[in-house]
Amino acid sequence: MTRVDQLLDGYVPGDAVSRNALALRNQLRQLGYESDLFAVSDRIAPDGRADCRPLTDLGLRQPDAVILQYAIASSAAEIWRVGGFRRLLLYHNITPAEWFRPYDSVLAAQLEAGRRALPELLSAAHAVAAVSSFNAAELRALGAAAVRVIPLVCATSPPPAPDPTFAARLGGGFTNILHVGRLAPNKCIEDLIEAFGWYSRGFNPRSRLIIAGSDRSCPRYAALLRMVIVETRLETVWITGFLDDRQLSAAYATAALVVGVSRHEGFCAPLLDAARAGVPVLARAAGGIPEAVGGGALLFDEASPRELAALIHLATTDAALRRAIAEGQRARLAELDRRDIGAELRDWLTQAGVPPPASPPI
Amino acid sequence: MRLIVAGRKDEALAARVRDLATTLPEAASPFRLSPEHRALRLRMCADPAAFDALSLDLLRHHLALDPRPPAASRPQGIRARALAILRRALWRLLGAPLERLALQQTRINELLLDALGRIARRNDGPDRTEPAAKP
Incomplete structure (x- = not known):
């Protein structure tokens, strides 16, 4: 049986790269391939061990092909580059190191190394894809000729049932403004906190800003955000930390608006999750966001903080504007639902010279 | 500012947003501190060591607890208004012990920050932070 495995730097359920890898694994299995996920063992979250195996187990499986989900320099990339299998590179974008320099020099160096390694990885790959045209353009600028675009597969999944206890905590007649994503400097969440200050004091005191996402990836940046919240004396801003799928679903279900003010994104899956949950989205047109x-x-x-506050006010109160956004969201989701992900994967594997599965698809 | 709604540029909406933004009074500004004392300065730090030094410095502006009641919101409905009145009465009743607790906590904060500053100066060296998760 043909085996197509995937390599990741780390595996954390809920993280966009991990979600995409899991969805691709399920798709590969449906196509009739044997398929598993592998990541650096100390970077697999405890609740992810059922789905992802340690990198050291990869050799025992003797895969015919390996897809590298690439977002940062890691030992997984090095093992993939020299492996005796067909090599497929799926690029998720690497956040420019400058964003992390004030907060974490180790991480900044790792990001820089990730970008430096790209040309070598591209020349080792038998086939290359990116999760957005924005990301694909970066690879083409480095000389990659045939880069196909395979948007994040996780964006097509329906949301799970909301956690009722968590939904109750988010109630109370407040207008909830929601930001979803790990706390990272390129996301510029401090801009949103400042704008929310203007909005809550100038337009809607019965409002709440919920910042949902892991605060562990850049602790100093999380500290900066907490300091901004303290000095603005905003009592209705809540940094929730990492939320599981059902809590996140509850956050979407109780939100009036999802806002993203990031200045660098390769794709930004939470904005599509918001669309799937029927919540209007207000976002900065940065990186791969307009395409996603x-x-x-x-x-x-x-937008200045005041203008962003006014935008939040209009996007939560103007029924015609909300209808227009909702129509656009429905059209985008319909477009994503029409994708034949199985065919996209099959074509990509064929391009890489991967033999077809021996058994028929399930 | 350019706005795009459902894939189309909307200049009328952009003008509306600009007009609405100008109606916001200066009193609605979320910042009470002058720019040189704001945490946003931390974004400009050259490296984590400079970040840590500046954040300790900035923390000095946040040592004191504020025992005053929270800014009055506009409760809607009879029940919410009654609750707001009750809350204000309770706050007045608890005013003196709250002030005492706030003063004690402020002193503890001062001691903690001094201790942190001493530890930071003693350990002044290269950044040892390990990334906790993938960026």
Whole structure:
């Protein structure tokens, strides 16, 4: 039987790269391939061990092909580069190191190394894909000729049932403004906190800003955000930390608006999750975001904190505007649902010279 | 500012947003500290060591606890208004012990920050932070 495995730097359920890898694994199995996920063992979250195996187990499986989900320099990339199998590279974008320099020099160096290693990885790959055209353009600029775009597969999954206890905590008649994503400097969450300050004091005191996402990936940046919250004396801003799928579903279900003010994104899956949950999206048109959301969002390029507050006010109160965003979201989701992910994967594997599965698809 | 709604540029909406933004009074500004004392300065630090030094410095502006009641919101409905009145009465009743607790906590904060500063100066060296998760 043909075996196509995937390599990741780390595996954390809920993280966009991990979700994408899991969805691709399921798709590969449906196509009739044997398939598993492998990551650096000390970077697999405890609740992810059922789905992802330690990197050291990869050799025992003798895969015919390995897909590298690439977002940062790691030993997984090095093992993939020299492996005796067909090599497929799936690029998720690497956040520019400059964003992390004030907060974490080790991580900044790792990001820099990740970008430096890209040309070598590209020349080792038998086939290359990126999760957005924005990311693909970066690879083409480095000389990669045939880069196909395979958007994040996880964005097509329906949301799970909301956690009722968590939903109750988010109730109370407040207008909930939601930000979803790990706390990282490129996401510029401090801009949103400042704008929310203007919004809650100037337009809607019965409002709440919920910042949902892991605060462990850049602790100093999380500290900066907490300091901004303290000095703005905003009592209705809540950094929730990492939420599981059902808590996240509850956060979407109780949100009036999902806002993203990131200045660097390769794709930004939470904005599509918001669309799937029927919540309007307001986002900065940065990086791969316009492509990811299609017409399903209210996008801005630059806005002062006051203008962003006014945008939040209009996007939560103007029924016609909310209808227009919702229509755009429905159209974008319909477009994503029409994708034949199995065919996309089959074509990509054929391009890489991977033999077809011996057994028929399930 | 350029706005795109459902895939189309919307200049009328952009003008509306700009007009609405100008109606916001200066009193709605979320910042009470002057720019040189704001945490946003931390974004400009050259490296984590500079970040740690500046954040300790900035923390000095947040040592004191504020025992005053929270800013009044606009409760809607009879029940919410009654609850707000009750809350205000309770706050007044607890005013003196709250002030005492706030003063004690402020002193503890001062001691903690001094201790942190001493530890930071003693350990002044290369950054040892390990990334906790993938960026």
